[in-house]
Amino acid sequence: MKILVTGGAGYIGSTAVSILLDRGFDVNVIDDCSTGYAASVDSRATFFQKSILEPAALDYALQGCDAVMHFAAKSLVGESVVKPEIYWETNAYGSRLLLNAMRRNGVEKLVFSSTAATYGDSKENPITENSATSPTNPYGASKLAVDYMISAQSTAYGLSAASLRYFNVAGALKTENGWLAEKHNPETHLIPNLLRSTPESPMKIFGTDWPTPDGTCIRDYIHVVDLIEAHIKALENLTPGRHEIINLGSGGGYSVKEVLAAAEKVLGRSIPAIATDRRAGDPAVLVADISKARAVLGWQPERSLQSMVSDAWESF
Ligand SMILES: NC(=O)c1ccc[n+]([C@@H]2O[C@H](COP(=O)([O-])OP(=O)(O)OC[C@H]3O[C@@H](n4cnc5c(N)ncnc54)[C@H](O)[C@@H]3O)[C@@H](O)[C@H]2O)c1
Structure with missing residues (x-):
């Protein structure tokens, strides 16, 4: 199975690339290295140093792929307040272009990096996937917009997808080439x-x-390796034509x-x-309620x- 990892030069994406390759997946990476590092991309992956805002680059990177793990984004809350246009452009419009390209190329499986920032200042704790979403900044709002786009794409065109709402990711992965x-x-x-x-x-x-x-x-807080284990389980447990939203924390x-x-x-x-x-x-x-991740993915943080x-x- 071949996966396109967007944002595969970033902290979480590069960890995903390395673990996917170790598990026997083939991996393409698209990343413009605006906040990531080319040196973090595992040399076994095929790397396109391009932006997801370029449809032709997406078409190229999607060749032969069966699924996408979509990490590419801007993710600084404070920056999103002072420069919101960057967040609507990269996170919302970039994801729109990715969904279009997936459809054009017949790729029907998606695991998306959503965030606890979609819930905003939740009155409920722990937060479940049914808690109200009320983002308090453009970063969270742009990610919530993508969750809505994905749901609509599933309903209209049968996309099989999971939006994983991470809480705080931490830790690192030691590889043969050093730490990610x-x-x-x-x-x-x-x-x-x-x-x-x-x-x-x-x-x-x-x-x-x-x-x-x-x-x-x-x-x-959730360890980045536990987080990626959940991504692989999410990919393996996608229901055809459905979009699941799942919290990931400890x-x-x-x-x-x-x-x-x-x-x-x-x-x-x-x-x-x-x-x-x-x-x-x-x-x-x-704090996340992770009972859905446990039940649907058969996963738990270790x-x-x-x-x-x-x-x-x-x-x-
Ligand atoms: N780190 C956390 O605690 C956390 C929590 C919740 C959600 N997330 C989400 O996880 C994902 C990865 O976060 P991270 O911490 O690894 O951040 P990161 O900045 O290290 O990684 C993001 C990657 O996306 C790339 N990118 C940005 N714009 C791009 C574009 N237009 N085209 C191609 N590539 C582009 C960057 O170069 C970078 O490599 C993001 O979507 C983020 O919103 C992270």
Whole structure:
């Protein structure tokens, strides 16, 4: 089976490429390297360094493919607020072009990287796939628009699809050629940032007066390898002509202070951190209900917070 991986030079996409190849899949990659790295693409894959905004490049990359894993996107929440047009262009319009190209080329299977940002500031915790979607920024809105496009494509043309709504992805994968790890620029994710924290530039804890047991925000973290295992199961369990939406997290949350403590344990020293004011728009708790992933995919996360932090640390 041959898979087109869009965004296969990025953090999560490159991990998917490597694991898919190890499992015996053939892999094509399309990535313009706007936030990814050509060197992260496994040399066993066929790599097209092109944009998904180019229909001819999509046609070329889809040759011989049976399915698509669609990771290519812009994914910085803050940037999406100040430059929303980039998010509608790459995430929404780029996905529209991809769906058109898949149809033109007779490719009928899709696994899409959706996000917990589609739920916005959910009043429900844990969040199920039936919780209200109310994105609070253009990033989440652009991803929700794609979920709607995919549903319509399934109804109209029989596309078999899964939108996987990730919570916070962390950790890294060690390969024969070194580590595949988070290298976002700017890096907005907690674990890589606290591993880089120094006395001169300490990690900021945004609020210590939240209504949580230790006063810091609680988020749900999933190891990138567990995440990709779920993608492969989603691909193998697609129902013809249906679009499933499935949350992916660990199903439990960790507070910022708990993540900090896990990192201090891995590093064997204290990590500089300072408490600052709450950040506008941050909800206190965001945790996934993953019962649907367990039931529909027969999947469950295997890797602990400790291993997410220690893999991220070793990959530095
Ligand atoms: N990292 C997380 O915690 C997280 C959480 C929820 C959802 N997601 C989603 O997972 C996917 C991967 O995220 P990531 O963290 O690996 O980010 P990333 O920036 O490392 O990867 C995205 C990749 O897409 C590529 N890309 C961007 N625009 C493109 C275009 N026009 N044509 C071709 N390629 C293009 C980039 O070059 C990059 O390699 C994204 O869709 C993101 O929205 C990530």
